[in-house]
Amino acid sequence: EPEVTQTPSHQVTQMGQEVILRCVPISNHLYFYWYRQILGQKVEFLVSFYNNEISEKSEIFDDQFSVERPDGSNFTLKIRSTKLEDSAMYFCASSGSLASRDEQFFGPGTRLTVL
Amino acid sequence: GENVEQHPSTLSVQEGDSAVIKCTYSDSASNYFPWYKQELGKGPQLIIDIRSNVGEKKDQRIAVTLNKTAKHFSLHITETQPEDSAVYFCAASLNYGGSQGNLIFGKGTKLSVKP
Numbered sequence: 001e002p003e004v005t006q007t008p009s010h011q012v013t014q015m016g017q018e019v020i021l022r023c024v025p026i027s028n029h030l031y032f033y034w035y036r037q038i039l040g041q042k043v044e045f046l047v048s049f050y051n052n053e054i055s056e057k058s059e060i061f062d063d064q065f066s067v068e069r070p071d072g073s074n075f076t077l078k079i080r081s082t083k084l085e086d087s088a089m090y091f092c093a094s095s096g097s098l099a100s101r102d103e104q105f106f107g108p109g110t111r112l113t114v115l
Numbered sequence: 116g117e118n119v120e121q122h123p124s125t126l127s128v129q130e131g132d133s134a135v136i137k138c139t140y141s142d143s144a145s146n147y148f149p150w151y152k153q154e155l156g157k158g159p160q161l162i163i164d165i166r167s168n169v170g171e172k173k174d175q176r177i178a179v180t181l182n183k184t185a186k187h188f189s190l191h192i193t194e195t196q197p198e199d200s201a202v203y204f205c206a207a208s209l210n211y212g213g214s215q216g217n218l219i220f221g222k223g224t225k226l227s228v229k230p
Contacts, residue, residue, distance in 0.1 A: 004158075033217065043159060043204060045217040056217055091158050102147050102166070102210050104218060106158035 002026045004107035006092050012113045013082055021077045021110045023092030030096035032075045033104065034067065036060070036088040043091065049075065050096075082114045117142040119207050121221025128195050129229050136224045138205035139187040145207040148181060148188050149218070153202045162203075163190070195228045202226070 005024045013019050025032050034046040047057040049067055066078045075094075079086055089111050095104040118141040128134050140148075146167040151159035165172045165179045165188065172179050176195075181188040192199055202223045208216035 035218075042222045043206075043218075043220040045219065048217050058217075102208075103149070103161055103164065105161065106151075108158045 004092055004094055004105050006090075006107040006110050008110060009108065010111045010113070012115065015084055015114055016081050019079050019082055019112065021079075021090050021092075021112070023075045023077075023107055024073050025075055025092065025094030026105060027073070029094035029105075031055075031094060031104075032067075032069070033093040033095075034077045035091045035093060035106075037091065037109075038088045046077075079112075082112075084114050087112055087114045117145055117207055117209075117219040119205060119219050119221040121205050121224060123224060124222065125225045125227070127227045127229065130195060130197060132195055134190075134192045134195050134199070134226055134228075136190045136203055136205070136226070137187060138189070138207075138221050139185075140207040140219075141186070142207070142209070143183075143186060145209050145216075145219075147208045147210045147216070148179070149206050149208075150177075150179060150190050151204045151206065151220075153204060153223070155201075159204060192226075195226075197228050197230050200226055200228045 007022045032049040035043050037043045045058050047061045048055045064080045068076050089109045091109045092107045093104040121138045149164035152162045153159045165181050176193045178191040202225050204223045205221040206218040208218050210216050
């Protein structure tokens with residue numbers, strides 16, 4: 001069964017450093033998302049991406065964040081200058097196959113720890 | 116914007132009993148309501164969903180009901196098993212035509228099924 005994959009599984013970085021989180025969405029999906037989950041809290045929407053551009057973003061997704069689909073398979077989230085409060089689990093999701101347009105499938109997540 | 120409230124935050128049941136988790140949403144335009152199961156260290160996994168043109172949907176031991184007038188929806192798990200133990204999240208979104216809305220999640224319910 002196709003699945004969303006994410007790398008790395010765990011990223012440790014120093015405050016102020018740039019990080020890039022990588023995702024490979026399900027191959028025939030058209031919509032891509034990033035969500036984050038601070039430990040013990042609910043999953044929060046960051047950004048959605050369709051047709052090579054951002055379609056929606058939350059107030060969390062400020063100028064320090066950017067997304068890119070550099071090729072036909074990868075979808076990346078970049079945090080330019082990490083802050084302590086960026087420590088969280090980051091989930092990539094994809095949706096929008098012709099068979100099931102609504103269902104969003106999540107990857108296993110990348111745990112980001114900012115020291 | 117949309118706001119989703121979820122209750123209870125924790126739920127403990129005996130194996131074989133039923134479990135019910137309830138959610139309310141604020142935006143009457145929301146039309147898609149998925150439920151996700153999250154096991155420790157993993158990403159959310161879609162277990163069942165319902166669209167606003169349907170009042171109830173069932174898949175084996177899992178059922179979801181939707182009351183559009185009251186703006187609430189519920190997850191019902193019958194004959195619970197220890198492997199049902201996890202955190203369950205409800206979510207809501209607005210999907211229309213070719214557009215995929217972002218998911219707004221509830222805070223989650225930690226379900227414990229005691230053998």
